[in-house]
Amino acid sequence: MTSQNATLGAQAGNETQVCVIPGGVPITIQNATSWSQVGCLEGFYCANNSAQHLPQYCPPMPSCQDLRLSGTPCPPQGLFEPVLCDPGYYCPNGGTQKIQCPSGSYCPHGVASPIKCTVGSRCPAGSQRDMNFLPLGILLLVDIILITATVMEKLRSRYKKSNFHQKRESRRSAFMAKGAGRFRNRDYQEIDERGHPGFQEDVENDFQMEPRIMGPRRAKTGFEQIGELEADFVLHEELNKDDGGQKTDLHLFVQSLSKCLGATKFGLSFEFQDLGFKPPKSNKKILDQVSGTIHAGSLWGVMGASGAGKSTFVNVLMGKQAHTGGVTKVNGVAGKIAKYKKIIGYVPQDDIVLPELTVRENILHSARIRLPSNWSDSEIQHHVDILISCLQLSHVKDSLVGSTAAPVISGGQRKRVSIGMELAAAPMAVFLDEPTSGLDATAAASIMSTLKALSRLGMTIVTIIHQPRQEIFESLDSLVLLGQGRMIYCGPETGIQPHFQGLGFDFPDHTNPADVMGDIIAGEGRHYKPKGDASVQYLIDYWASKQQDGSANENFAKTATISMAENNALSATVKARGAPWFKQIYFCFQRSLVQQYRMKSSFYFELGVGAMAGFLIGLAELNQKGQNFRGIFNSPYDLLSVSIDYSSVPQMALLVGLAIGLTASAPGVKIFGEEKLVYWREAAAGHNRFAYYIGKVVSTIPRMVLANFHFTTMFMLLSTPRIPYLSAFIANLLYFYCIYGLASIISMVTRREDGPLLAVMMSLIVGVLNGMSPTLKKVRSWHIVWIWRASPGTWLAEAYFTENISPLRYLYQIDMAKQTAGYLLNMFGDDLLMMLAIGTAYRIVAFLGLRFMWRNKQR
Structure with a gap:
């Protein structure tokens, strides 16, 4: 501000000065004959009407400056110096006027004209800032909507749960009236809400859902609705036997697989020779000189003591481990097995599922991602519903899976969800790492019964299994036994006992042969062979000698030759898999x-x-x-x-x-x-x-x-x-x-x-x-x-x-x-x-x- 903007007064004797506060507000100081009498009012422009006393600016005194730096006001200016048009006012005309800010506008410090407030603001007269309440109103509305939706969902969930329990009690009463024996013989079936026959209780609930595996030569599998399925199961012949009656879930699932795979047999065969694995920073091989053949359409068990190399063998065979040696073939064709991963399922030991999703949502996502890209969504939905029914999960399909720390469904159901996520992709082979781990005997039997049925459909099932009960052990078609990273046995399950008896080991009567075999391959064979060598190394050397003279695979039929047309069809199947x-x-x-x-x-x-x-x-x-x-x-x-x-x-x-x-x-x-x-x-x-x-x-x-x-x-x-x-x-x-x-x-x-x-x-x-x-x-x-x-x-x-x-x-x-x-x-x-x-x-x-x-x- 200059002296021209100040209102200068001149009176005789210099008795009057006009001091203009920055902002244009004049103050008249009277009865002062000289500037020294008036003193220097800090922050003021003081205009004197004589040539000897020109207008000047007076800086704040040191004591006043100290007060301001400590946050204490120092009259007359206050905390902020200088004051150019106070907040809440605007000063037009070069600062010669000071007018209160009108309503609907705000005036921060030093403005020459009011600023219009935004829509939704509260700006009374004299406002110095724009407090906009419109976003807050929208925010409250959004929060109310979110809270209302949450409460409504909780009420709906409670109502659904209450309805479910009432229906379950009603079904249970009806069941008890008919007799539990009929349920166990599978004469009692219900139609679930999608119209598929199924059972409404899990194996871990009051009633058993799956039949037990009753003997080593049991002809029927876990899916008894379809009858007796042989290893050379031919899909089209089975499906063509349509008498006009209602197809079972398994028939429908097989039909869906046929549409996906376009082949009469669903399995893959695996040949492996001299497989080995040595960790990058170790000189000791975890797996060495492992050779054998896994035939298509069969249920295989991989067994061995802790540290024997079971998981390593499966990982190397599937191409999950680097630093490997040896050769693997898929359907007789050598190469990396990783290129077939779209048609090979892998179920890890831990049930890796999303706890926030339902049973059906977990399986459906896998199907949408991995099934052929030309499938419509309705076809995928139907495929998933049939699979859920086959896995006996229809009654919990809309239940959240939950975590292991906070489970919602049972352990057996959770394991079947994990398996179902792989089966939803219609694989030709499935590898499972200890699928019965952590389950009770009944649930474990149910899982293995399911796998047995899948192998009878023609899929190749390879499962790492530890200490199985007798019924589970005898349901396996073939076994791979490992010890110290080397092969001990590879062949039919029926040949296990004769093999070890030929080496001088006794199998006591009324014992589980799986337990005896487990002790032998773990180095505890002395209990069953009092004399002679009973070490694991002896077992390894004996099997190696059998492989050298060609007698190791005498119990196996020769692997069928795969034609070029079938190989081309397999490649086309792999390329068609997966959504864009x-x-x-x-x-x-x-x-x-x-x-x-x-x-x-x-x-x-x-x-x-x-x-x-x-x-x-x-x-x-x-x-x-x-x-x-x-x-x-x-x-x-x-x-x-x-x-x-x-x-x-x-x-x-x-x-x-x-x-x-x-x-x-x-x-x-x-x-x-x-x-x-x-x-x-x-x-x-x-x-x-x-x-x-x-x-x-x-x-x-x-x-x-x-x-x-x-x-x-x-x-x-x-x-x-x-x-x-x-x-x-x-x-x-x-x-x-x-x-x-x-x-x-x-x-x-x-x-x-x-x-x-x-x-x-x-x-x-x-x-x-x-x-x-x-x-x-x-x-x-x-x-x-x-x-x-x-x-x-x-x-x-x-x-x-x-x-x-x-x-x-x-x-x-x-x-x-x-x-x-x-x-x-x-x-x-x-x-x-x-x-x-x-x-x-x-x-x-x-x-x-x-x-x-x-x-x-x-x-």
Whole structure:
């Protein structure tokens, strides 16, 4: 302000001075004959009417400055000096007027005209900031909808559960009236809600569902509805016997398999010669010189003592282990077995299923991904329903699977779900790692009965099994026995006892031959062979000698020769398998959304943390009342500027970044960190890895939007910065995007239990690297500014700096502030693009980690 703008008074004797407070409000000081009598009123422009006393600015006294630095007001100016048009007022006409801000507008510090409030704001007369309540109203409406939907679902679930229990009790009463014996003889059947015959109780409930395997030469299998199926089961002949009656579930399942495979036999044969495996950092071979043949359409058991190499053998045979030696053939053709993984199922020992999905949803997803791409959705749905009925899971198909820590269905049912996920893909061979582990005897018999039936359909079933009961052992067609990583026996189950008896071992009467054999191959054979060599090495050497003279496979029929036409058909079958990648993205996206919806507690917790973080950060900024920047006034008022504040906006951005990091880091880790096993299983089964990852990433967008909505709304309502709400929302959302991406990287390289803590720490680091302290100007002098520019926190702070400072260009020299802080101005769009790019780069790194780390588990 200049003397021309001041109202100068001249009276005789210099008894009157007019002092103009910056902002245009004149104060007349009378009875002062000289300037020394008046004294220097700090912060005032005092105009004297004589040539000897020109207008001058009086700086604050040291004592007053000390008070201001400690946050204590010093009259008459208060905390902020100088005051250019008080907040709540606007000063037009060059500052010569001071008018209260009208209703519907707000007037921050130093404006010449009122600023219209946005829609939904409460702006009474004299408002100095824009408090917009519209986002809060929308937020409350969204929360009410979410809570109402959750409550309605819980009520519907309770009603359904109550109905189910009533129907079950009714069925049980009817059953008891008919007699339990009829149920066990399978004379009693029910029609489930889809119209398929099935049973409504699990083997682990009050009534037995599956028949027991009663003897070593039992002709019928677990699926007795179809009758006696031989190993040379011919599909078309069986299906052509259509007498017009209702087909059983197994008939329908076989028909579905036939449509998928296009062949009369469903199995694959495997020949292996001199298989070996030596860990990269070990000189000792875990597996060595293992040779044999696994014929198609049979049920095989792989047995041995702990550490004998059972799992290693299966992994090497399936191509899951690198550093192998030897040759494997599939249907007589040598090559890598991995190229057939789309038609080979693998059921791990641990039931790797998604606990948030139902029984049917787990199996359906596998079918949609792995069945031929030309199948319609209705065909896939029908295939899955038939399979669920065959697996005796119809009565629990809509139940959540649950976790092992919090189970919903029984262990036997969970195991059948895991098997069903592989059978849904219509494989030609299935490998299982201890499918009866952790199950009671009845449930184990049920599982093995199912596998026996599948082998009679022509599938090749290879299962690692440990200490089976006698009925299970005698249901196996053939066995591979291993000891110390070497072959002890490979042949029919019927040849086991004669083989060991020929070596001098006795099998006592009334004992389980599986237990006797288990003791022998574990090195405890002395109990059954008092004299002679009973060591495991002796068994290995004996079998090696039999292989050399060609008598090892005398009990086996020669492997059938596979024609070139059949090989071509097999290759065509493999190529036709699997949905296109874009469909897989959609299926993975849909599944992930369902998972997040089912994990409501985690979802609501994230929203609550976001809202609380926004509230606390907004509360910290509440005293600023929207004024978070003070700079050097534009000329000619620059001399009035004594108190500058360039750090409040970067500090606000720092708090925002830290709050978002704390809100999003742990959920971001959970998206992938808890599903590594699922991913490894699906990747090994031929699922598209890129589709899985993109589907998961896209599914997090609604979650990020809602969490950011809660955070930004609470933060903006209390802090009321100059940045528009929409701009702050987009900037914050992109920062959420970055933190989720960073958390994805963390989840790839750490254990699940360590991931959340490390992700929080990393989010704090990238939040602190935002250019506030040290400033970007200082960092640039160290020549390491690229480190700060690699952090999304810097781009968030720069975006906030631009949007909060640029509107004040009319008042302050903001270019000077830009140079001091080191940020760039008028680059808001570029700042947003850089956060988008950094978040995407994080995801690319995470995907590379997902794809190339633990590669042996994805084979």
